[in-house]
Amino acid sequence: MTILLAVFLLTMLVITAVAIVRTRDLFAAVMLLGIFSLLMAANFFVLDAADVALTEAAVGAGISTVLFLGALALTAARERESGDSRWLPLVVVVIMAATVVYATFDKPALGDPNAPVHQHVAPWYLSETPRLIDIPNVVTAVLGSYRGYDTLGEVFVVFTAGIAVLFLLGSGRPGELFSRPPDELSTGGLKHHLIPRVVGKLLIPFIILFGLYVQFHGEYGPGGGFQAGAIIAAGVILYALLEGETRALAALPESALKVMVIGGALLYTLVGVVCMLMGGNFLDYSVLSTNSVAGQQLGIILIEAGVGLAVTGVLLSIFHAFAARATA
């Protein structure tokens, strides 16, 4: 049954991908990309990677689509016919695909308990986590503590992307992240449409609440700062779409965004530095408390909070940068 579902999803994935490549209508391409992400998320779920699925759904199908649309507002909606031949890319892609397929010939079967991935590091994580960190969701333990340095890096990947977008699209005035939309234009969007406004206002609190749930539930089930950040950002973006830029910025002002971006990134890094000051290695949370397990848990909560803050802040900043450009 799972295999059948996987095959179905993968087939749809290929069809969507081909459609994305073939269409010249960029709006359609953006919508298809959203569908692609959703299928991808379903795929991840089939593979039991619930955390990844959640992220993919929130970021890939949600935020990215909005950002793509924002970008489209700045450019043309149709792809220009390019004189370049498409044969070379096609050949390269086919060769790559064939190579990857070739690589799978010697691979262990899906779910084979004797596969190397299940023999080496993973069992250690599973058996030692209850003793060392004592939280049910091992994935969070891995991301937050064992490979916390990677996660820090990923936060900074997001941060860098935000800096880059603000650098390119930002206001160009010192201390101001993005140009403010003129007030008369902020009446745009769906402000005068009763139905979306009512429904939106009904939903937004729940979206944010769900975001917070994902943030703090990460220790027990799928979730964590990245997903939570994306979900909360999506909620605020929905608000901006319904009520206009100005109201959204009044609700969550620029200075707050700044605090979130800087504060989030710094919080994570500083937790690491504090660990160093208290005599441990960088990001060694055990020293944060007299009890090393409690220290680990405290550390993970703190850094997840940092991740959530930074991701929300950066995603919203990017959205506003695009939106402000589009209306201005």
Place this chain on the structure above:
Amino acid sequence: MSLFLDLGSWVLFGIGSLLLFIGALGVLRLPTLFTRMHAASLTESLGTIAVLTGIMLQAGLTLATMKLLAILLFLLLTSPTSSYALANAALLARNRDQTREQADRK
């Protein structure tokens, strides 16, 4: 009892699937955007309700049913709204196109 529940749920699955299938067929066969949207949005709401209720019957009175109920509520709110937004966008776009055409003719 469980037999009845099972039977009921399968009937609901059947109705839901049929509605969704008709909706899909409508999207494919009907001539204009608005008629297609009409087909999709109407059948989708009822179809989803039927399928989700079917699943609830399968699950019984558990946490899963509560979650399904939440999903159902969410869908009932969002899917008509999104249909509305889409239709509105299409209307705006058509108006814009028409004004542009008129401007072109002048």
Place this chain on the structure above:
Amino acid sequence: MTGNWQILAAVLLPLLGAIGIAATGTRPNLRETVTLATAGALTLIVWSLLPAVLAGGRPTAELFRPLADLPIAFEVEPLGMLFAALASLLWIVNSVYSIGYMRGNQEKHQTRFYVCFAIALSAAMGIAFAGNLLTLFLFYEVLTLSTYPLVAHKGDAATVRQARVYIGILLATSIGLLLPAILWIYNATGTLQFTSGGILAGHIDGPALGLLLFLCVFGVGKAAVMPVHRWLPAAMVAPTPVSALLHAVAVVKAGVFTITKLIIYVFGIDYLFAEPSAGWLIYAAAFTVLAASIVALRQTNLKRLLAYSTIGQLSYVVLAAAILKPLAEVGAAVHIVAHAFGKITLFFAAGAIYTACKKTEIDQLRGIGRRMPWTMAAFTIGALSMVGVPPTAGFVSKWFILAGAFQSDNFVAIFTIILSTALNAAYFLPIVFRAWFREENVAPPSNHGEAPWPAVLALTITAFLTLAFFVGNQPVLDLELQLVRPQP
């Protein structure tokens, strides 16, 4: 930086001089004083090394150690001592002459000229005293680069094109042929130290040795063995003091010096003599001698004629070295000196003529001896030395080369020397004849006399040296015979 202070001073002093010259660039008199003072001090320092070397000493010094077992190091041996002594002495004379020439012709960028000149001299000292091939190569390249601005001095399009040929050939040959050769030697022997008797014995033999010799001879583009001689006529666009530097003081001398040094201290005379695959060198040298002389016959421009004469004379040195007999090696060393004295005189004379009346073509020189008697007298002495007529320096060196050739019954060499002597006479003597015994055919632009006095003084000194070397060559011979005498 350790070792004999005189060696380090000899290499570094001209560099300090260059800085001094650059700093005093705005005040010409002071600048020229710095140049002359540096040249004088350099000569004193270099010549103060002479007694020690004559007594058989081999002072050494080390500057840096860039590669583990390959220091930038110096060792004074007779051949280098001779070259350094010669170059430093001629720098003084050349500076005196430059002052006359550059001011007389109101050349631009004089500061750059003197700075580059000083750097070139530093490089020449480095080449002369180099204790290993790497050091020699380093200073060889510095010499190439520092003389480029001198050659391109005039700066117009034609000059720059010719200067491009100059630097192109010299850099291309050194990087393209000499550097791989050096690496090959290092790879085969594990050392680049100049050693009496050579370092290659037992490491490279057979055709490979011939190939290596090929790389070395043509890699040293400055020796101008045909066909890599093209840069020398191209460099004739330079001001005359630069030509003197190129032909007599440093550049070509550095070339033949390098080849001689390579043959004696890297290949080893005896080892090379026993190796048939190295025999081609003598033919290449002989061909260059004769071909250059024949080309020189056909020249109508005085400086180009002198350039081709230099190409021929340089290959005498290569020929002498390639005879691979002790006396011939001494002849090679002596010829470096003899040709330097003679050729610098000729160039000084050519420059003096240009300064006085802007004449550059041979045909214009009729009767000029009457207007510029000192200059043409010196020119005559230089020309006789080139031909090898006693009592000039040229005779001494030819004598030794011939003696060496007879030592090994090398008839190719003997035949070449005799024939080329005839050719030399054939292209030099008509000029002398015209200058003294014909009437002027074109009226000069002004009723000129001799060139400015520093120029005349300089060419008189060098002409005198050319004559004096005929009788006073004993110190040089004493020095160079050490090359072939077994070390105590």
Place this chain on the structure above:
Amino acid sequence: MTLTAQLPALQVVLPMLTAPLVAFLRLPQLSWLATTVASATAFGIAVLLTQAVLGTGTLDYAMGGWPAPYGIALAIDEFGALLLLIVTGASTIALLAGKASLDQQIESARQPLFYAGWLLALAGLSGIVMTGDAFNIFVFMEISSLAAYMLVAGGPDRRALTAVFKYLIMGTVGATFYLIGIGLVYMMTGTLNLADMEARIAEVADLKPILVAAGFITIGLALKAAVFPLHAWLPNAYTFAPHAVTVFLAACSTKVSLYVLLRFDFFVFQGNLERHDVQFAGFLLPLALLAILVGSLAAVFERNLKRLLAYSSIAQIGYILLGASCVSLLGLTAGIVHMFNHALAKGALFLAVACIGVRLSRLWVDDLAGLARQMPWTLAAFVAGGLSLIGIPGTAGFISKWYLISAALEQGLTGVLTIVVIVVSSLLAVVYIWRIVEVAYFGSRDAQSPPVSEAPLSLLLPTWFIVIANVYFGLVPALPVDLASAAARSLLGHLL
């Protein structure tokens, strides 16, 4: 824990921590100052780390205190130390020198964000160099790449955006290939730690996923390192970037990718893939030779100063790869030393270009006519850098050429071909450098063009500092050579 023991972590954390603080400063001058101080401190840390590595050998640091295969470990050996010196040094010098140039090219309001991006690039590059974990390399590669795209896009010319787009696409493809490769290796070994991977790969060597992974990783990193024929993104990216960014990136970004490439191909795969050295000689050697020739030839015919130097960089990357594809101690030493020396030479050249760029808006070779009279010090620095690039003895470039040719000589007959290529490309380097020198020194300046003054001292001093470093490391190259030969020894550990 003492401070010294924490240095490896601080090396990356310091610029990372400074970046968010700098990003939203209101004073552009202050943001430059903070960035420069952070970068200089990072350089200081790199020096201390190098000392430590030279003293005690490889430094390990367990991130989060977790032991190696379970947590992420930093591992700094001689190779890494050398790269750290290059990265932090290049950043610091480019910042010090680039102030005047950047003030011209980046609007002051956007400067804080720009400098934050700079710090992130620095953190990313050092992070790649230091880590001993395959996935961690990818994360930091993303940081450095994103930041690099942004820095390049800061160029004043609108064409910078097109250039950056190409750079971004190629860079992303490269990173994805790398990630696919890592995924395959992880599938077969169950570990991400490089040392652990190297040990565990032996059991599954020569299985198809490992072979394909090696291919993906090599190609992906080669793309990032602009190895011929995957170099198409590089010339325009370097040309349109702000001058100071070109100095920074040209000196280190491709080298860091090459560093990862060498670590993978030698350290992780070398001992396990059958006949690996032959594959190296068979695939990478011809590519390296072609890169050298094509890059040099393109430079000879290029009229834009910065693009000319960019093409020369492609050739120089070929040299590094050439050294590595000898698969010998001498060859690897040559390649690694050349990383250092090329950073010095290209750094000096691009710094000189930055000096010129402050005064001239157009940087085509013809625009330099007669410039040497107006900017003597700048052009003198350019000549010195050029000589080092050509490989004239007494400059750093000579040392690497020396080792390269020595390595080629060991190879016998194929080595002769290599030497011919090296020699030919050196001559081409003479041609393209000399063309500029000639124009600058002997061309005559257009009478209408306004007079130009010498570059400001703040630019000239760092430029000459690097020029002098070129000469110093040409005469006393013990430091890079020692580090490189130790690095080569450890890379070849399995074969020696």
